[in-house]
Amino acid sequence: MTEPVLSIRDLTVEIPTRHGLFKPVQNVTYDIRPGEIRGVVGESGAGKSMTGNAVIGLLDDPARIASGEIWLNGRRIDNLNVEEQRAIRGREIGMIFQDPLTSLNPLFTIGEQLVETIQLHLNVSSKEARERALALLDRVSIPDPKTRFDQYPHQFSGGMRQRVVIALALCSEPSVIVADEPTTALDVSIQAQVLDLIKELARETQVGVILVTHDMGVIADTTEQVTVMYNGQVVENGSTDQVLSAPKHEYTKSLISAVPRPQVKLHRFPQVSYGGRETMFKIEDLARNWTKSEPSKSGKLLEVEGITKKFLEKSAVLPSWRTYFTAVDEVSFDIKDGEVFGLVGESGSGKSTVARMIGTLLDVDSGRIRFDGEEVTTMAPAEIAGYRRQIQMIFQDPFSSLNPRMKVESIVAEPLLHHKILPPDQISGRVQELLDRVGLTRAAASKYPHEFSGGQRQRISIARALATQPRFLICDEPTSALDVSIQAQILNILKDLQEHLGLTMLFISHDLPVVRQMCDRVGVMKQGQLVEVQDTETLFSNPQQDYTKKLLELMPRLAQLSG
Amino acid sequence: MLPFILKRIFQSFLVLIITGAIAFSMFTFVGDPVDNMLGQERTMEDVERLRAQLGLDQPIPVQYVKFLGEAVQGNFGVSYRQGREVSEIIMERAPATLELAALSAIFAIVVGIALGVFTAIRRDGLVANFIMSASLIGVSLPTFLIGILLIYLFSVELGWLPSFGRGEVVQVGGWTTGFLTESGLKALILPSITLGLYQMTLIMRLVRSEMLEVLRQDYIRFARARGLSERVINFRHALKNTMVPVITVIGLQLGAIIAFAIITETVFQWPGLGLLFINAIQFVDIPVMAAYLMMISVMFVVINLLVDILYAFIDPRLRVAAK
Known part of the structure; x- marks a missing residue:
């Protein structure tokens, strides 16, 4: 088995509040190998995104890493200072956000934003940066990159913008990409295309992908490994096939059974019963x-x-x-x-x-x-x-x-x-x-x-x-x-x-x-x-x-x- | 883009024709100028002669068209009080007000944006919080009080700066300027600060709140995730987005600076248009009032037209919508 490109070990994130320390992420451990897509699934508030933010060094104040380690290509990165972390961001770890409509600056052209990022990370002339940007747009299957290069984000559809966001995340060939609900805001058909693109990129460029989602269907379709999180903790870690077909933890079982099935019609929607939160409703x-x-x-x-x-x-x-x-x-x-x-x-x-x-x-x-x-x-x-x-x-x-x-x-x-x-x-x-x-x-x-x-x-x-x-x-x-x-x-x-x-x-x-x-x-x-x-x-x-x-x-x- | 500009220009003309009507109606409805000009001992012949001379015996629509025609050529008739061409009086006074307004505007915009960005980035800093509290003074104190306080401190107590007038001025072509002499520059400082302080604090508070809003946006977060430095994020990505709404307000406030220079000019006995207008009101010098009204509305309209064009220039989304 190849060495993991990113390892998270016993990571705990804490937020000081008036009522004492709140720990949205507790003792989380998982690895990503090159070319692997790891799904992180759970309800909102389970700490999935918070873990991703900790990896990329973008925890919002006052959240902070309390304990644990993050290793990237054999180098510990959780204890770096602000400047060192910034140098890793975008260069070694790329990020894709949920909403493609808001993750691009509306006042700059796609080209300006690409060239800016490329020149920041790679020491190239603006001409070379432009060529590289065009190649990237082509790589993420944006038709007619030359024309699109000078257009503004509002001239792109949601799916196309998410492709641009992916191109931006790929600017300097990072070894890991953190994709936080990358297709939640997209249509079914666009979602399928974007997920296919991510799969293809992982296979070809050997980039490791952390795919944070709440959608079990996306997990089943896209990932090889899956981490199930509940209440800040990892409840189950394993290959996607194994977790989906034979879940070990009660929470995973109830989460899977709550996914609406297209195949059959049931009288009621099964609820996630774990944790006794089902509200009785008369x-x-x-x-x-x-x-x-x-x-x-x-x-x-x-x-x-x-x-x-x-x-x-x-x-x-x-x-x-x-x-x-x-x-x-x-x-x-x-x-x-x-x-x-x-x-x-x-x-x-x-x-x-x-x-x-x-x-x-x-x-x-x-x-x-x-x-x-x-x-x-x-x-x-x-x-x-x-x-x-x-x-x-x-x-x-x-x-x-x-x-x-x-x-x-x-x-x-x-x-x-x-x-x-x-x-x-x-x-x-x-x-x-x-x-x-x-x-x-x-x-x-x-x-x-x-x-x-x-x-x-x-x-x-x-x-x-x-x-x-x-x-x-x-x-x-x-x-x-x-x-x-x-x-x-x-x-x-x-x-x-x-x-x-x-x-x-x-x-x-x-x-x-x-x-x-x-x-x-x-x-x-x-x-x-x-x-x-x-x-x-x-x-x-x-x-x-x-x-x-x-x-x-x-x-x-x-x-x-x-x- | 072009249809958009043409539409705006058309709208601007409509506004000017309406303010023109208001300015003109003053001649008919605010007192009788002939009464004011001739005083108690007059004969009926005097009155008739002056009426004919001023064109007041003609029907009102004819007077209005004539008024507009003259106004377009910059001709607003003769001042009732001084008996001189209004355009001549205005040209004489305009440089003082325009220089004062320009300096105040630069002060308000430059300091306002700089402090706004600073207080937004260092949101929780001690200095930023102090500036925010202090800015409340700028917003809440009336202009005349600020002027008087500044005069008391810098002219009366410290004796550093003059308390009234323009100082020495130099004649450059038809333009009198205070920018070229030391006393002229010194004389500009207090009135410009007084006039621009309110606008400065307003712009600062607006830039701050807009900037804070922009810094919360996803694309700023994404810019961080791309590894861009804080400097690039704050001054390239955030500031440009901040400016879109701020420009509208700045445009309106520039007009306000010129229009409301009246109070500052009164406090500092500044020989500008404001003072001229105040005196005109006291003596019901309607041609001067009408000319002043027209001039201010032209300025407002032109500034707002420029702002609209600038807006589309900054925000590409508007360019498409406007097509």
Whole structure:
């Protein structure tokens, strides 16, 4: 066996806090060999990224390495001074961050940023640096590097930017790359391409890769070795095949079982049960004083007929000079009473635009939307308020969809006040009830959103959406910002609500396994058009369109697992 | 890019036509100039003659068009009080104000940005915290009080600097400058600091908070991960991103420096436009007031136009959006 290029031995990171020392990373040990990809998996807060940051010497104050050693190519690097650490950064250890949209400086061209890094690490003239930069862009498969060289980051798509970030990490042929959730912000198809690129680079340049992720599918697809972390500690270390097929530790077992399977449909999402954190959530309470949604007249609660939305791409004085981008092109579908209708597709396919048009956040350019037989697109403003009361939305990002300056109580009470559903003296009682129902404590009402975790915030969003007792719920990627274990909790809440209250739902996601579990019927969108609508089972077992087949193939799978 | 600039220029003209209307309306609505000019002992013939002479007997729209036409040529008529061409009076006074404003602006921008960057990088340092506390004085004390305090300290107590006036000035072409003599330069120091102090602290606090925001961004973290030195990160990557919003404010504040030089000029008896304007108000010298209003609005509009263009120059994302 070859010598490891990077060894982490008994690493402990500590953060002094008011309540004493907090140790986000405890006694972590693992090795990376040349050309090897090691996955580090665990929930957020497990210390995966913190370990990566310690390796590259970028721990944020006041976090510091308390004990343990890090060895790079036979040299100890955890006790170097600031300047020596900086010299290693980028030269011997490269780094790839999660969000390619924010990791490049928007005011400098791709070329400037590449040349700057190359000249910093290698002693070359600017002409040679430019040639090397072009070669690197070519290496990470960016088409037409000569033109792209002088472009700014905003002119690149997300996947292309992540390639540029990888090129930047490769500038001086580092021996290790720390990739912190490199594909979490990307689409399934782009994710597959970027992961393939990382695999190829590891094989060809013999660079060792630490791949930090919370996605078991990515681990299964990409890595050879895997380290499972829980609560700052390594609970399991081993080859990917062994860990996934025969996990030894209870936490690993429950983590693997919580991954939604595309192969089968289960009644509920299995939760990560390790550590006894499963919150009991009594759905009976919910049904107590809530009459079931009344059925619609025609049996179809929502009918969408040929809706189209165009966005202005280039403005001009004369209308005929203007160019438009068609985000949604003649999309039609129906949603029956009590049905969960899924919309899937890559980003930019128009899924969210459809949701916003149904939610009247965007106007429809042409086409019709009917809710319980009534035309929404031609409603008077007074009627729209009544319509909006019956539909509610849950958004993707639980961090930006709650007003940070409002207490949770006011956030949940706002729809009640706005639609004048209850007299003011009964509002506080109803808010408490709603919070109870989504499994939050009474004390939550007087706190601000930033005091909650992502999963808890999404519960607040759900409580807010339920406040008006809607008949129709639009969920726009409600769990894609969350961990697997939290995702299971939130999806179970939604599923229970749907079953017990007879809610009708439009469920948008790019995560196909989740869609399979949640939805009765699924529509597939591609470039603004609805290419296929099928029962979920039929779609997954027997897709009709080539595009649907392609999407299904791209799903990272836990092939080793028999679900 | 070009359509964007043309659009901005068009908008600038609209603004100027509207301020022109306001300036013009002063002639009609703020007092009767003829009353003011002729005093108590006048005959009806005198009044009629002066009205005709000043063009006040014509219909209002005709007067407005005439006013605009004259204004474009820099001709604002005759001062009611001094009986001289307004443009001549303004040209005589403008150098004093422009020199003062230029020096204050340079002081505000250079010191403001430098201190802003410093306090952002050394966020927890003792010196930085002291500067931040001290800057509150600059923001909260009114200009006239700062001027008086400076005069008391440096002119009355220490006797280092003059307390009023421009000192000796040199005539260069049609321009009188205080930059070429020692007493002229000395006389500039106190008023420039007084005038620029508020803008300096404002720019400093803005640069600091923007810079702190930028330093939290992922691309700064990524720049560190690439191994770039702190100097390159702070002054190349962070500062350029910081400047995008700061430039807008600087643009607005430059206009403000010229427009609000009035108070500083009064405190220091600075023979500039501000003092001229104050005197004009006291004597309801409407042509002077109108000319001053027009001049300030032209400056504001031009500065903001330049800022918009500069903006697109710095931020490539705007270049595309503007196309």
